[in-house]
Amino acid sequence: MSRGGELLCLGISHKTAPVAVRERLAFTTPRAQELCRELVSGDAIREAVAISTCNRTEIYVVGDPVAAESELLTALARRAGTRATELAEAMYAPRNCDAARQLYRVVSGLESMIVGEAEIQGQTKRAYEAALEAGTTGPMTNRLFTAALQTGKRVRSETALGDGRASVSGIAVGLARDLMGPDLEKRDVVIIGAGETSELTAQALAEQGVRTIFVANRHADRARSIADRFGGSVSSLHDLPERLAEADIVVSSTSSPHPLIGVDELALVMRERNGAPLLLIDLAVPRDIEPACSELDGVALYDIDDLQSVVARNRQVREAERVHAEEVVEDEIQRFARWMGQLDVMPTISALREHGESIVEQVLAENAGRWESASPRDRARIDALARSIMQRLLHEPTIRLKTNDREISHGRLEMARELFGLLDEGADEAADAAVEGGEAEVRPLRRRDAR
Template sequence: MTSSSSELLTLGISYKTAPVALRERLALTEVEMERFVKQLVEESVVHEAVAISTCNRTEIYLVSQDPVEAETSLLGALAKRADIRPTELAGLIYSPRNCDAARHLYRVTSGLESMIVGEAEVQGQVKRSYDSALKAGTTGPLTNKLFTAALQTGKRVRSETGLGSSRTSVSTVAVDLAADVVGDLAGRDVVIIGAGETAELTAQALAARGVSTLFVANRNAHRALSLAERFGGAVVSLDELPARLATADIVVSSTSSPHPIVGCEELELVMRERGGRPLVLIDIAVPRDIEAACGELTGVTLYDIDDLQAVVARNMSVREGERTQANAIVEDEIVRFARWMGQLDVRPTITALREHGTDIVEAVLAENASRWESASPRDLARIDAVARAVMQRLLHEPTVRLKSMQEHGTSTGHGRLQLVRELFALDEAADVVPAAADGCPVPADNVRALGGRRRGA
């Protein structure tokens, strides 16, 4: 039997569970995100859906009355997109539910799940993902509450802790890596492929080291020109890229192109022109902008987004106190979310319990109507009143206890509600029992990152 309660479910992969070669196959552009979530909610099993896709993760947040079927359906859709078997993808997917799913999103938005802990870009990425789902019309009461609360949590973490005070980002780490490889960047010929937010942060980090950069862009040529004016660089079209590669020392690429921009065959021709001069390529795009085979060419040193992890591990030292405080803020907000979800559960459960009791009274009275043929209308009214009074008294204490759970938001509330529903067969008797809230909440000292949690773990 399928439960009628709606549950929150997340399916995702991240840099913690899957290499960039797989993440890029599941990456979604903004247009693709809208299309993907629309297709999901067109299936009756999924009621709400929001997709998040960044260089380090692709996650889908769903609301469904049948989370098992929804997970199976979504896993199949993701596997089809990645062109691999669902069983192969299943081992790399994490799938927290309800408050565990909310906690994970809160941590993602706060930068606690980022490769560079505390990085600020993810807040904007989550907001744009939510806006995309709003535009697609695939959000609802639960996901609206979830994402609004997650964004608020991210703001709290950044304003109340020093977690993001270092302003370190993927872009700054990429520039640090370039400096590690070639030494002093001043006077180096640096090319940035792309003109988005990541490209801007890269140019900013390079400018701080006295480097004027060349922007290569096609679609965002106007934005690239604006960036060039700010950072003292220049702009060329994508058609001119081969000529620029022939003179560059370092190339940092961060476009949103679904296809490679620098191919191995083309780069091989460029390297012949360079006369043995080395070239450093840093590809921080997902999907990747530079074919992996380019790294095998003589004189070429290629790094992708996953290679930055070693630099992060060496250079990043987040103060434990800041991380602990950020975790405490997340747990504080999760308690609020748990209380909200608990309220959704309690009210219809009480209504369903009362209606169930009334149904039983009316059924028993109807079954015994033939026994009271000689009873007067006044006697029948008394029988009816006594039967309903017994029902009211029997359900009085459970009702009081359920209301108390709603008022205080107890962490064991959902388990008790589920027990009540099972004891009185309310999932069969009632049509609607809103969102479940199992897993809500746990103490802050028991928090762990869900990014490495496998399905079934």
């Protein structure tokens, strides 16, 4: 790809690293915007969008693939407080259509801990909107994320992958029911946080007849609104020790960069409880509850990774729909592949024809004095003959360049540019015009087999 560069994703997820590693790369929206601005301020990266959820952090960038990967890995390692070589072991780095496929699968719920969960689509949309606000998107990422979100909608409308509205919150409530007994309405439940996960948790608990207490400082108004909807009440973080002393179940999901419940503080609370058991479910990344709390007598602590064993029991229900969902993803990937291919092909073909036209003009001008006795009609015939030879000469190379095989096409493009001495600058301008003007809109290719 000429001016914009190649598409690259650098990511880490629940499939490649435990929560102890993932939480070091978890970004709030402002920090994600800060990272993207930093990345595009250099020479290697032109566009950047960062997605950060409890199960993954993925950065999608456009630029020079080798330099961009090195620069991005260095930036992430610096924020994680580790060496880039160590971090690289837990990360994946697909490029171009493979990177697009990763995002399509993420948005569709195919890469989620709970296959088909719907929250990821909203989280991806908000991440993209944050990058738009930060001014770090461009033609490639705009097209990529718009198409990925559309793919997610297709998967949910054309398959039953998301039936049952399974979510991390729902699994957490199911775990609480398994551990504490089916009569959750008799339990005192505290929810720390007022974000989307907390709201979904409150909804799942309300369906069990549970009235919850929300603990939140930063988003007290939102917590109050959720509490009103589901019959709960609101408290502040200042009163958290008192709430913990009375609770049977605590579900925490905030965006705090530091733990809200420490082992020393919880030890004092447990003394007041006189041996009454306490179930803590930590859905946050970074974690809200210090892992050492699990060592206290009477405390049962589960984090986001602990839920995977519960998820495994529910996985077979959705496996039948996975194949249909993957077919939709592959169908949309073919469309994106054709679009990406045209970003290279159309500007090169345009530059090739302009190169041919310039040669014709130059040759005609150099020989204008050799046929001063020719009539205007003869001159027109000479002009037409020269252009016809040029068009026939370029016809076969043009056909070859338009091959649907992206790997072969890319090699031929590089050879054509080198053999004909085509300048990248002209192709760059044509590529931008094609992207912004919509010339790259294409129909789907023949569907490939799903992975």
